[in-house]
Amino acid sequence: MSHATALLALQLADDELARLRARIEAIDARLAHNEALEEARAAVADREAELRELRRRQREEEARIADLNAKIVPEERRLYDGSVRSPKELESIAREVESLKAQRGRHEDALLDVLAQVEEAEGRLEEARRELAAREREWEAESAALRQERTALEAALDRTAAERERRLPAVPPQLVALYEELRRRKGGMAVARIQAGTCTACHVTVPDAVRRAARAPEGVARCPNCERILVVG
Ligand SMILES: [Zn+2]
Numbered sequence: 001m002s003h004a005t006a007l008l009a010l011q012l013a014d015d016e017l018a019r020l021r022a023r024i025e026a027i028d029a030r031l032a033h034n035e036a037l038e039e040a041r042a043a044v045a046d047r048e049a050e051l052r053e054l055r056r057r058q059r060e061e062e063a064r065i066a067d068l069n070a071k072i073v074p075e076e077r078r079l080y081d082g083s084v085r086s087p088k089e090l091e092s093i094a095r096e097v098e099s100l101k102a103q104r105g106r107h108e109d110a111l112l113d114v115l116a117q118v119e120e121a122e123g124r125l126e127e128a129r130r131e132l133a134a135r136e137r138e139w140e141a142e143s144a145a146l147r148q149e150r151t152a153l154e155a156a157l158d159r160t161a162a163e164r165e166r167r168l169p170a171v172p173p174q175l176v177a178l179y180e181e182l183r184r185r186k187g188g189m190a191v192a193r194i195q196a197g198t199c200t201a202c203h204v205t206v207p208d209a210v211r212r213a214a215r216a217p218e219g220v221a222r223c224p225n226c227e228r229i230l231v232v233g
Contacts, residue, residue, distance in 0.1 A: 202226035
């Protein structure tokens with residue numbers, strides 16, 4: 001294998017390494033962040049907070065009704081147990097009981113309203129929990145597949161890196177240095193082919209003398225236009 005062909009093999013290995021690393025990076029980013037799952041979790045938390053607030057209002061109304069009952073019961077007893085004889089006072093107690101019952105009625109209506117809202121909120125929470133469970137199942141399957149793919153990619157990465165290491169000693173270090181420099185400067189493509197007399201990277205005709213030089217196994221020819229290392233065929 002000529003030095004230029006060995007450098008082309010090196011370039012293919014480096015391209016493959018870059019591809020594998022990019023895919024691993026994309027998988028890691030995906031594994032670190034799942035928007036649909038986070039949204040489903042946030043929705044459950046919102047629904048739970050909504051239900052907590054409604055239950056707090058439910059307890060508040062129930063407590064008010066209990067307080068009013070605690071006032072109504074002894075007042076009503078006084079109306080009928082004969083302990084109060086004054087008609088004026090009895091009338092006053094009757095008005096007080098009526099007023100307390102009216103208040104209780106308003107709180108009972110409010111309680112019924114809150115209970116209906118609690119029921120609806122429970123339904124929404126249940127729905128949000130079902131949605132979260134579905135997202136979790138999906139994510140379990142997806143993340144397992146991603147982790148499996150990542151393991152395979154790591155193995156391919158190790159194989160390709162080892163392959164690259166094996167090829168390196170065949171190429172003189174100054175050529176490897178030239179290759180690395182061109183790869184940095186030329187958007188990753190340090191080695192180009194000559195096809196139909198032109199450089200495949202820049203599409204400019206390669207002079208005959210350069211083509212002949214590219215055929216020599218030890219020599220390394222470079223495109224006069226784009227400076228890349230040239231391989232025949
Ligand atoms: Zn060129």
